[in-house]
Amino acid sequence: MAGFDLPRRLAAEALGTSLLVATVVGSGIMARSLTPDRALALLCNTLPTGAILVVLITILGPVSGAHFNPAVSMAMALSRRLPASDCAWYALAQFSGGVAGTVGAHLMFGLAPLALSTHDRTGPALWLSEGIATFGLLAVILAGLRFERSAIPWLVGLYITAAYWFTASTSFANPAVAAARSLTDSFSGISPASLPGFIAAELAGAGIALALTTWLLQPHVQPLTVEARP
Amino acid sequence: MAGFDLPRRLAAEALGTSLLVATVVGSGIMARSLTPDRALALLCNTLPTGAILVVLITILGPVSGAHFNPAVSMAMALSRRLPASDCAWYALAQFSGGVAGTVGAHLMFGLAPLALSTHDRTGPALWLSEGIATFGLLAVILAGLRFERSAIPWLVGLYITAAYWFTASTSFANPAVAAARSLTDSFSGISPASLPGFIAAELAGAGIALALTTWLLQPHVQPLTVEARP
């Protein structure tokens, strides 16, 4: 983040989150309006989301780190990759950008700016899904930072492409995006009442990923053996 | 563009735009002839378009810059990356190439060379869509030039893949391609009467992207602090 001041970094987080949410919500509306087949609609929701993630992380990563996700910013702060004092600002930019993204998608499709979702998504199976989805997302990001930083945009885009399908929740894995999706009564919406369960599961998954990768990705230092001494 | 003279660069712009338009129009005709499902048809229009963009920008970028789009050429001229005197020639090559692409697609599918589209695409929601689509495209290109030039072919291909779905207009984002698409009465067409609104929105989006990225992508220079002085 060398060289970019906080206003620019927050603008990048807000812009990126808004385009991400606009893609999730907009492609859901588009897909659902064109086909009765729900698998096809989900596929046409998945591919644009995966694609835009690769793009947004590549172009905004050098400015702000391209988190677009409070769970990611918290993990970065906990692992001392983001100043703790910036974390709340990042989250504010992400939640605000997310709402702007929903409004933008609605206006592009001629809908009212905001509408509360009536789509309940709750219960242990979905919470487990969100926990695993966010665990995986954070593990991918943290391992990417450790081994192959330049691959992170592709890794995140491909991971989310897979997680849309291997979790029962379609893998929100992002508290800011989840909140923004509570404001659309369309294909990708989630009812406000379902938000707390999702967000708690996401944060739990992120924490577990941080703990596990801290152990797993630390190379083992061989102790000096007795034989090696003179 | 070192080393390639204007005729070769214009040939590259015309050839690239013609293959891009042939892909948009041709894949639309093919898809619509094979399925009644409009989401599937749009998907089979999206994937070839995204794929050919990666290819064309990679192979023709070293010759002409691979704009294939008057909005891009104008932004390049305004940011002094293209000599202003070349801009009109580029646009001419792009509009001509676009028409050739429509003719080529029609002949490959056994249709009359040209047919005016009867597909009206108009109204504030679609204009907003085109403005956002072109804003995003230019932001991607300008940030790519700033941070990761070699990734631009993939970034543009993936961005358009997403923008087909997250905008209500399926993201033309290109005045030359829009004009060429007014000459096909098939899946991807746009009625000539709808062109001015689309093109105006595209140019507005491009201008906003140029202004925003000029601010956003400029690293903040830290002023010398008092403490730093001797």
Add this chain to the structure above:
Amino acid sequence: MAGFDLPRRLAAEALGTSLLVATVVGSGIMARSLTPDRALALLCNTLPTGAILVVLITILGPVSGAHFNPAVSMAMALSRRLPASDCAWYALAQFSGGVAGTVGAHLMFGLAPLALSTHDRTGPALWLSEGIATFGLLAVILAGLRFERSAIPWLVGLYITAAYWFTASTSFANPAVAAARSLTDSFSGISPASLPGFIAAELAGAGIALALTTWLLQPHVQPLTVEARP
């Protein structure tokens, strides 16, 4: 594998195999629940599997080699790329991780943890399919190791994407994944009785790939010609 001790490498193999199997099984359940079209369901099973392979091999390859597959570990041991004493441990981690992946997918979708598959997959055509599928997978990995190690995650992901469709068996190509898939009575399951035939064919295909690539990828050393002597 320098720097990572056996427990971490086995954890990486188990984690990777579990996420791979969770993706195969979970996306199969999701897809089948959303569409009656079996080609669309298979496509929505294919794309997540290919995507997660790119991700998992990239992030866990530096830890354990990212085999996730006993046939791969055996070929690595036979070609002296993996200590023979580690091979059984790797296979144990892979089989265990695979079962965990099936359980995880079932719990995410609200199903009982395990259920024996009733989907028979047997006969010479399917065995030939599995043999060719695994031959191709090993040839891709061994040639990738020889020529372009950093491309292996993409090569494997793309190869499996293709092999889902060009083989009649949808290309399991992995004894641990096959065993884990015998424990789900859903889209991607295989009946336990069909396992021995699949696994035997997979090991045969892997062996043939090892033999062929040993010859094919060895550059020919030109003998000194008579003329070259003084």
Add this chain to the structure above:
Amino acid sequence: MAGFDLPRRLAAEALGTSLLVATVVGSGIMARSLTPDRALALLCNTLPTGAILVVLITILGPVSGAHFNPAVSMAMALSRRLPASDCAWYALAQFSGGVAGTVGAHLMFGLAPLALSTHDRTGPALWLSEGIATFGLLAVILAGLRFERSAIPWLVGLYITAAYWFTASTSFANPAVAAARSLTDSFSGISPASLPGFIAAELAGAGIALALTTWLLQPHVQPLTVEARP
């Protein structure tokens, strides 16, 4: 091709062409057996073909150049990138490998080894399609060799993904693959009587691409101006 003798190079050409044809034919059979929707079937034929091309060109390119296509080998010979004396051997390996690929696909799907196609594909629109498809393929390869050799596997895979849809012929663009596809009476077949028209169009397209790129990709050498002289 330094270091690999002719037998290994021919084996690589035969193996690569056989896996390419097995993918085209096999995925066509699989797709058509699973869905009545012809666009979906073509999509499930397209994606595996594009994916396997990236893989095969990456892993076999270092051995033989990974032509898998007599039109490519001829262009390479004409541009002195392949010894003329090897060209006929390459073509023989490609045609033989192609037939083996059809046989392999048929056996994997439990069909008779060979069956003449009854699918007529003829007429000026399809010939134009094949000419343009092969023109584009050769232009992509020749420009790739000129500017970005390491990107060629991706460029070819993505180009063919697009060309399946923007041409009316689904872009065979390869005489050896076309011949092999005359031996399958399935989704991807072509009747033997339609072969000569396809192959002639392919060779014409390749020739035009060779001529055009020879001009287009040659940087202009600025003549010394009068003013520059002393």
